[in-house]
Amino acid sequence: MPIPADNPFTVEGIALGRFLFYEELLSGNNTMSCASCHAPAAAFTDNGNRVSTGIDGFQGTRNSMALANLAWDTRYFWDGRVLTLEEQVLRPVRDPIEMHETWPQAMAKLQAHDAYPDLFLGAFGTSTIDSLLVAKAIAQFMRTMISGNAPFDKYQRGEGLLSFEATMGLTLWDMEGGYPPAVPLGQGGFDCFHCHPFAGGRFTDGALHNNGLDSVFTDLGAGGITGLAQDMGMFKTPTLRNIALTAPYMHDGRFATLEEVVEHYNSGGHASATVDPNMKYTAGGLQLTPEKKQYLLAFLNSLTDMDFVNNTAFSDPGEP
Numbered sequence: 001m002p003i004p005a006d007n008p009f010t011v012e013g014i015a016l017g018r019f020l021f022y023e024e025l026l027s028g029n030n031t032m033s034c035a036s037c038h039a040p041a042a043a044f045t046d047n048g049n050r051v052s053t054g055i056d057g058f059q060g061t062r063n064s065m066a067l068a069n070l071a072w073d074t075r076y077f078w079d080g081r082v083l084t085l086e087e088q089v090l091r092p093v094r095d096p097i098e099m100h101e102t103w104p105q106a107m108a109k110l111q112a113h114d115a116y117p118d119l120f121l122g123a124f125g126t127s128t129i130d131s132l133l134v135a136k137a138i139a140q141f142m143r144t145m146i147s148g149n150a151p152f153d154k155y156q157r158g159e160g161l162l163s164f165e166a167t168m169g170l171t172l173w174d175m176e177g178g179y180p181p182a183v184p185l186g187q188g189g190f191d192c193f194h195c196h197p198f199a200g201g202r203f204t205d206g207a208l209h210n211n212g213l214d215s216v217f218t219d220l221g222a223g224g225i226t227g228l229a230q231d232m233g234m235f236k237t238p239t240l241r242n243i244a245l246t247a248p249y250m251h252d253g254r255f256a257t258l259e260e261v262v263e264h265y266n267s268g269g270h271a272s273a274t275v276d277p278n279m280k281y282t283a284g285g286l287q288l289t290p291e292k293k294q295y296l297l298a299f300l301n302s303l304t305d306m307d308f309v310n311n312t313a314f315s316d317p318g319e320p
Helices: 011-021 085-094 103-111 116-124 131-143 151-156 164-173 258-267 290-301
Strands: none
Touching (some): 011 116, 011 131, 085 131, 103 116, 103 131, 116 131, 151 164, 164 290, 258 290
């Protein structure tokens, strides 16, 4: 696991980060925490909501991303606009449509709390609370949120079996989609491995892609940050860990079910100037049979790690 030299793990730092992850004092009206939009029961997403709603009743425009195995990521948010977990933590607090608080106000509330000054002293050697230390503590906690005990993982370790359907799904996962002559190297597979490789177990390449959702972009994705034509409609590849628990799907939550997601890729998506070349939009889509679609769904369901979801080390610790 890559760990920043200036933010090593400590028992005290992780414990503090867990308290802060569930701390509503970080919001402007003391009603919202990180966990409000990243609930454990929904694999740390927003309980089935297409987009999240902030403290003032304003809805965002993007779906709440699942939190798992974040230590290995190299960019964060759907548009990849920050490169460290510590920086990611700082953003929602001051976002006017999310937690809508200033960091000076948030720090003052934590400083006036009976327990937090001592907890920061134990974790960082100072009782003076600073936003960067808040971010470091939460980042430490979030790096411990490792999901790796789904049925797929047990199968990989020789500790269990997958169903026939899921095993077929695993085989087809790593095969090129489409068929010759439209796709010269087509193998009739799922084509998922390009962006969601299971090598390393994370099921994301962590990169930015345009997966053919739109021909005209209402959300520019990374292009809205960089202003570059080649980044328009590009979004970070999400992990597929616990995907059966994290509906709805895509950056804007447009697909309510995994079946809809499968059909999107099966159709080939929509052409645009930046669409990923691995999308088969010019070749009639993946052309999956009904049986293959069921194999794919079975494999996706084998990525559900209930030990992770129910891990008490990640649950609300209550008042500090």
